[in-house]
Amino acid sequence: MPAKNSARKSKKTAGEKLREKEDPKIIAQKIRRxxxxxxxxxxxxxxxxxxxxxxxxxxxxxxxxxKLLTLGDKTTTRNFLNIGHARKFMQTMIVSAKTHEYLExxxxxxxxxxxxxxxHTIGGSKENTFxxxxxxxxVIVDLEHAVNSIREKLNLHxxxxxxxxxxxxxxxxxxxxxxxNAGKLGRGGWSIMSRVEPEEIEILKVDANYVLVxxxxxxxxxxxxxxxxKKNRAILVSTGGQAARGTRRLIHRLHMxxxxxxxxxxxxxxxxxxxxxxxxxxxxxxxxxxxLLAVPGAKYIGMTLDDVETxxxxxxxxRMKEGDIKRAKEMLEYPWFQNxxxxxxxxxxxxxxxxxxxxxxxxxxxxxVADEYLPKKIKAKxxxx
Amino acid sequence: MPAKNSARKSKKTAGEKLREKEDPKIIAQKIRRxxxxxxxxxxxxxxxxxxxxxxxxxxxxxxxxxKLLTLGDKTTTRNFLNIGHARKFMQTMIVSAKTHEYLExxxxxxxxxxxxxxxHTIGGSKENTFxxxxxxxxVIVDLEHAVNSIREKLNLHxxxxxxxxxxxxxxxxxxxxxxxNAGKLGRGGWSIMSRVEPEEIEILKVDANYVLVxxxxxxxxxxxxxxxxKKNRAILVSTGGQAARGTRRLIHRLHMxxxxxxxxxxxxxxxxxxxxxxxxxxxxxxxxxxxLLAVPGAKYIGMTLDDVETxxxxxxxxRMKEGDIKRAKEMLEYPWFQNxxxxxxxxxxxxxxxxxxxxxxxxxxxxxVADEYLPKKIKAKxxxx
Numbered sequence: 001m002p003a004k005n006s007a008r009k010s011k012k013t014a015g016e017k018l019r020e021k022e023d024p025k026i027i028a029q030k031i032r033r034x035x036x037x038x039x040x041x042x043x044x045x046x047x048x049x050x051x052x053x054x055x056x057x058x059x060x061x062x063x064x065x066x067k068l069l070t071l072g073d074k075t076t077t078r079n080f081l082n083i084g085h086a087r088k089f090m091q092t093m094i095v096s097a098k099t100h101e102y103l104e105x106x107x108x109x110x111x112x113x114x115x116x117x118x119x120h121t122i123g124g125s126k127e128n129t130f131x132x133x134x135x136x137x138x139v140i141v142d143l144e145h146a147v148n149s150i151r152e153k154l155n156l157h158x159x160x161x162x163x164x165x166x167x168x169x170x171x172x173x174x175x176x177x178x179x180x181n182a183g184k185l186g187r188g189g190w191s192i193m194s195r196v197e198p199e200e201i202e203i204l205k206v207d208a209n210y211v212l213v214x215x216x217x218x219x220x221x222x223x224x225x226x227x228x229x230k231k232n233r234a235i236l237v238s239t240g241g242q243a244a245r246g247t248r249r250l251i252h253r254l255h256m257x258x259x260x261x262x263x264x265x266x267x268x269x270x271x272x273x274x275x276x277x278x279x280x281x282x283x284x285x286x287x288x289x290x291x292l293l294a295v296p297g298a299k300y301i302g303m304t305l306d307d308v309e310t311x312x313x314x315x316x317x318x319r320m321k322e323g324d325i326k327r328a329k330e331m332l333e334y335p336w337f338q339n340x341x342x343x344x345x346x347x348x349x350x351x352x353x354x355x356x357x358x359x360x361x362x363x364x365x366x367x368x369v370a371d372e373y374l375p376k377k378i379k380a381k382x383x384x385x
Numbered sequence: 386m387p388a389k390n391s392a393r394k395s396k397k398t399a400g401e402k403l404r405e406k407e408d409p410k411i412i413a414q415k416i417r418r419x420x421x422x423x424x425x426x427x428x429x430x431x432x433x434x435x436x437x438x439x440x441x442x443x444x445x446x447x448x449x450x451x452k453l454l455t456l457g458d459k460t461t462t463r464n465f466l467n468i469g470h471a472r473k474f475m476q477t478m479i480v481s482a483k484t485h486e487y488l489e490x491x492x493x494x495x496x497x498x499x500x501x502x503x504x505h506t507i508g509g510s511k512e513n514t515f516x517x518x519x520x521x522x523x524v525i526v527d528l529e530h531a532v533n534s535i536r537e538k539l540n541l542h543x544x545x546x547x548x549x550x551x552x553x554x555x556x557x558x559x560x561x562x563x564x565x566n567a568g569k570l571g572r573g574g575w576s577i578m579s580r581v582e583p584e585e586i587e588i589l590k591v592d593a594n595y596v597l598v599x600x601x602x603x604x605x606x607x608x609x610x611x612x613x614x615k616k617n618r619a620i621l622v623s624t625g626g627q628a629a630r631g632t633r634r635l636i637h638r639l640h641m642x643x644x645x646x647x648x649x650x651x652x653x654x655x656x657x658x659x660x661x662x663x664x665x666x667x668x669x670x671x672x673x674x675x676x677l678l679a680v681p682g683a684k685y686i687g688m689t690l691d692d693v694e695t696x697x698x699x700x701x702x703x704r705m706k707e708g709d710i711k712r713a714k715e716m717l718e719y720p721w722f723q724n725x726x727x728x729x730x731x732x733x734x735x736x737x738x739x740x741x742x743x744x745x746x747x748x749x750x751x752x753x754v755a756d757e758y759l760p761k762k763i764k765a766k767x768x769x770x
Contacts, residue, residue, distance in 0.1 A: 108610060110603045113747040116701050120748075128700070159602050163576040172571025180570050186557025186586065191548040191576040194606060201571065217544050218495045221579060225493060315513070316501050362498040363505075 018291035020256070021198050022153055028103040030147040031096050031154075038080075038093070047081040050092050053145040053288055060287045062335040067296035069282040069336075071145075088139065094118050094129060095139045102155040108195065111137055111156055150289050152249065157194035162247030163217065165189035165224055166235035167207040168254075174200045182235075187224045189236075194246045198253065206258045209233040212301075212374070213251055215241065215266035215275055219358045219369070226370035232378070235260065242275055248293045251279060255295045262295050263383065265374070268303030269320065269355035270327040270346070276300050281336050299383035301374065303356050305348045311373070316360040320353045341384050403676035405641070406583050407538055413488040415532040416481050416539075423465075423478070432466040435477050438530040438673055445672045447720040452665075452681035454672040454721075456530075473524065479503050479514060480524045487540040493580065496522055496541055535674050537634065542579035547632030548602065550574035550609055551620035552592040553639075559585045567620075572609045574621075579631040583638065591643045594618040597686075597759070598636055600626065600651035600660055604743045604754070611755035617763075620645065627660055633678045636664060640680045647680050648768065650759070653688030654705065654740035655712040655731070661685050666721050684768035686759065688741050690733045696758070701745040705738045726769045 034050070041048040053059070054074035063070045078085045078092070098118055102109060109117070115136040121128055130136050144151050151157065167183045170190070182190045193201070212234050214220045220238035223229070229236050235254065239247055255262045264279060266272030280298040282290030308314055320328075331337050332346050349355075361369040377383070419435070426433040438444070439459035448455045463470045463477065483503055487494060494502065500521040506513055515521050529536050536542065552568045555575070567575045578586070597619050599605045605623030608614070614621050620639065624632055640647045649664060651657030665683040667675030693699055705713075716722050717731050734740075746754040762768070 107751060109747070109751055110606065110744065112603060112742075112744045113607065113751060116742075116745045116747040117751065119701055121700060157606075160573075160606060161602070170571060172573075175571045176569075178569050178571045180565070184561075184563050185565050185570065185575055186555060186560045186563045186578070188545075188557075188576045188578045190570055191573045193571070193573045194603075217546070218497060218579075221495065221542075221545060222498065315506060316504055357497075357501075359495065359497045360501045362494070362501040366492060366494055366498060366502065 018149060018289065020253075020292065022149060024103045024106075024153070024155070024199070027147060027149055027153055028100055030149075031100045031103070031143070034096060034146060035093075035100070047079050048089075049080070050078045050089060050142070051075050051146065052078075052142040055141070055145070055285070055287070057284060060284050062281070064335075067281060067336070068290040068294040069284060069287040070290055071288040088135075091129065091135060091139045092142055095136060096143055099140075099143065099154045099156065106155075108155040108157060110194070111140055111151070111158055114140070114156060145288055150292050152195045152197050152245070155195075158245055160192060160194040160246050161240050161244035162192040162250075163189040163220060163238045163240075164192050164235070164250065165220070165237075166229040167233070168203065168235055169205040171202040171204050172200065173202060179204065183229060187221070189220075189224065192237075192244070192247050192250055194244065196246050196250045196253070198257070203253060203258055206235065206254070206260065207233065208235045208260060210261040210263055210378070211235045211237060211251060211254045213243075213262060213264045213279060213298075214238045214358075215272055216358055219265070222359075222362075222366070223370055223374075226367050228370040228374070231370075232375060239275065239279075243279060245293070248279060252293055252295050255297060262298040263301045263378065264298055265301050265358065266303070267355065267357045268305060268307060269357075270324045270331060270349060272303070273300070273342075273345075274327060274331065277331070277334075277336060299385065301377050301383055303358060303360075304345055304384065305352060305354070305356070306345075307373075308354070308356050311361070311364060313356060313360055313363060316363045317354040317356045320349065320355050324355060325350065325353065339385055345384065403534060403674065405638075405677065407534060409488045409491075409538070409540070409584070412532060412534055412538055413485055415534075416485045416488070416528070419481060419531060420478075420485070432464050433474075434465070435463045435474060435527070436460050436531065437463075437527040440526070440530070440670070440672070442669060445669050447666070449720075452721070453675040453679040454667040454669060455675055456673040473520075476514065476520060476524045477527060480521060481528055484525075484528065484539050484541065491540075493540040493542060495579070496525055496536070496543055499525070499541060530673055535677050537580045537582050537630070540580075543630055545577060545579040545631055546625050546629035547577040547635075548574040548605060548623045548625075549577050549620070549635065550605070550622075551614040552618070553588065553620055554590040556587040556589050557585065558587060564589065568614060572606070574605075574609065574623075577622075577629070577632050577635055579629065581631050581635045581638070583642070588638060588643055591620065591639070591645065592618065593620045593645060595646040595648055595763070596620045596622060596636060596639045598628075598647060598649045598664060598683075599623045599743075600657055601743055604650070607744075607747075607751070608755055608759075611752050613755045613759070616755075617760060624660065624664075628664060630678070633664060636683075637678055637680050640682060647683040648686045648763065649683055650686050650743065651688070652740065652742045653690060653692060654742075655709045655716060655734060657688070658685070658727075658730075659712060659716065662716070662719075662721060684770065686762050686768055688743060688745075689730060689769065690737060690739070690741070691730075692758075693739070693741050696746070696749060698741060698745055698748060699739075701748045702739040702741045705734065705740050709740060710735065710738065724770055730769065 038048040054076045059072040059074045080089045115133045164182045169181045171179045264276045282294040328349050423433040439461045444457040444459040465474045500518040549567045554566045556564045649661045667679040713734050
C-alpha cells in the first residue's frame with residue numbers, strides 16, 4: 001500500500017469529505033437519486049449500472065497529511081445485464097430501497113435485521129435474495145460508499161459494545177430528551193449505543209482533561225473503583241477488545257467536538273497495539289470512513305515492553321502466540337507505524353517474544369495503575385505516537 | 386447425576402443456606418477462623434488440613450423441591466504434608482490471606498487481578514506461586530465453598546457484561562449514593578457491574594410487571610427502540626450470550642427481592658435454551674451457589690421451533706451445528722429438562738436439525754417482535770417451563 005504525501009483530492013464518489021452531521025433527508029435523497037438514475041437507464045433501454053468505490057488493499061492509502069487511512073479513487077461498476085453482477089445488483093437494489101424506507105420512516109435496524117427482513121425466496125423461482133449475512137453486509141458497505149457516508153447515517157448499525165464513565169452529560173434527543181451524567185450512574189457507567197450520531201446523541205457538557213480509552217472491561221472497573229476519573233478529571237471509555245463502531249464514533253466525537261486529548265491504554269501486545277491503531281487512523285476495511293471514525297491525534301500510553309523493565313514485571317509476562325508474532329511483522333511494514341518509537345517497540349516484541357497484560361500491573365498493587373502508572377506517564381507525556 | 390426428591394439437608398460445609406446479605410466482617414471472620422485452625426494444627430504438630438466441598442458431576446444434585454442445582458455432602462480434604470497437595474495448599478493460604486485483606490480494607494479485585502497480585506517466585510526457590518490463572522481460579526472456588534458464600538461477597542469478581550433498561554431506580558452506596566433510573570439513560574441503558582451485591586447496590590424502586598431477559602444485545606436494542614419497556618411495563622436485561630455472574634445476580638434479585646416474574650428470550654437453539662437453564666436452575670460448575678444465582682421461577686418465552694411453523698419462518702432458519710446437536714442430546718438427559726414440553730422441543734430440534742435466531746423475527750417486520758410476538762405470548766402465558 002502506498003503512503004501518499006499529497007493532500008486528499010476530491011476522490012470520493014460524491015466528491016467531498018464525510019460530514020459529521022447530515023440530515024437523514026439528504027441521505028435519503030442520495031439513495032433516491034441512485035434509484036432514479038437506474039430507472040432512467042432502464043427507460044432509455046440502457047444497461048443499468050451501480051457505481052461504488054473500490055475497496056481492499058489495492059485502493060487503500062495512508063494520508064500523510066491527515067494521518068489517517070483513506071480510499072483511493074478507483075471505482076467499481078456493477079451492471080445488471082452482466083450475469084456475474086446480476087445477483088449482487090438485485091441485492092443492492094433491495095437493500096437501497098429498504099434503507100430509504102428506514103430513513104423516510106425514521107426507523108433504525110441492525111445489519112442482521114435488514115438481512116432477515118429482506119431474506120425471501122424470489123417469486124416464481126427457488127432463488128433466495130440472500131443465503132448468508134455476509135452478502136447483505138457487503139451490499140451495505142457498497143451503499144455507504146456510494147452515498148459517501150457511514151451506515152449509522154443510513155439508520156443501520158452493528159452490535160453495541162463498550163462503556164462510558166465520567167463527568168460528561170449526554171442527551172438522547174430520540175428518547176424523551178433524557179439527560180444524564182455518566183459519572184453519576186454508580187460504578188456501572190453508561191452502556192454505549194451502537195449508534196451515537198450527533199443528530200440524536202448530544203454531548204451537552206464535558207468536564208475533563210482527557211479521554212482514557214481502555215481495552216479491557218476489567219481494567220475499566222479497576223479505574224472506576226479507584227475513583228481515577230474524578231481524581232484525574234478523566235473520561236473513561238472501555239472498548240472490551242476491538243472497539244465497536246458506536247464506541248469509535250463516540251471517542252472520535254469526544255476528540256473532535258469536545259476537543260479532548262485521547263490516550264489509549266491496552267495490553268502490551270500486537271493485538272492491543274492494533275486496537276490502538278484502528279482507533280487512531282482507522283481500519284483498512286473501513287478506510288473510506290476514517291473521517292468520521294478515526295482519531296489521528298490519539299496517543300498511546302501503554303502497556304509497552306519498556307514497562308516490563310521499568311516496573312520489573314518480567315515475572316508476569318506471557319509468551320507471544322504465533323498470531324501475535326505474525327501481526328507484529330505485518331505492523332512493522334504499515335506506513336503509519338513508520339516512526340522510530342513503534343519500530344523499536346515492534347522489534348523488541350519480535351526479539352523478546354513476550355507480552356504483558358494491563359492487569360499484570362496488579363503485581364505491584366491493585367491501586368498502582370491508578371496512583372502511579374497512569375498519572376506519571378500523563379504528567380511526563382510519556383506516550384507513543 | 387441423581388435427581389433427589391428430598392428437601393435439602395444441611396450439607397454445606399458451614400451447614401446453612403447461602404445468605405443474600407452478609408456482613409463482610411462475618412466473611413472475613415470465617416476466613417480468619419480457617420487460618421487460625423491451621424495455625425492451631427501447626428502448633429499442635431498436626432498435619433494442617435483444609436476442607437472444602439467436592440465439586441464436579443459426582444457431587445452435583447438436582448433439588449426437586451427447590452428446583453435448582455445443588456451440591457451433595459461430599460467433601461475434599463487437602464493436607465499440607467501430602468506432597469500431592471502441598472502446592473495447592475500453599476495457593477489456598479495465600480489467596481485466603483489476600484482475600485481477607487481485601488475484606489478488611491474494603492477493596493475489591495477481579496479474579497485475574499488477584500492472580501497477578503499474588504504471582505511471584507517463592508524466595509530461595511525457582512517455584513512460582515502460580516503458573517496459570519486456572520490455578521488461582523480453582524483455589525478461589527475452594528475458598529467460596531469453604532466459607533459457604535460466593536466470590537462477590539469475598540470482594541472478588543469476574544468481568545462485567547450485560548445491560549439494564551427500564552423503570553427501575555438503583556442506588557450505589559459505594560459511589561456517592563448515586564441514584565438513577567435505568568429508563569432515563571437514553572437508549573443505552575446501564576452497564577451492569579460485575580458485582581451487584583445488595584450491601585452496595587440497592588434496588589430502591591421498580592415499576593414493572595416483569596423482567597424480560599434477552600440473549601442478544603441487538604434484540605435488546607430493538608426492544609428499546611420500539612419503546613417496549615414502557616408500553617409493556619417491562620424491565621429489560623440483555624445478557625450478551627451466556628450471562629455474566631453480575632447479571633445473573635441482578636436477575637435473581639429482581640425475582641427474589643422485587644418479586645418480579647422473569648421471562649427469558651433467546652435464540653431458538655440448544656445454546657439459547659442452555660443459557661436459559663443456567664439462569665433458571667444454576668450451572669453444574671457453580672451448583673453450590675444456586676441459592677444466590679438461580680431463578681427457579683423463570684419461564685421461557687421463546688424462540689421455539691413451534692414459532693417457526695406458527696409464524697412461517699422456515700425460510701430464515703439455519704442448520705444446527707454439531708455442537709448444538711451434541712448439546713441437545715445431553716440436555717434431553719438432564720433431570721431439569723424432564724418435562725413433556727422440553728422433551729418435545731429438544732426432540733423436535735434433533736429431528737428437524739434447524740435453529741432460529743431471535744432477530745429472524747425481523748422477517749415479519751422490524752416491530753413484529755415488540756408489537757405482536759412477545760405481547761401475545763405473555764398475554765396467553767405461552768411459556769415453556
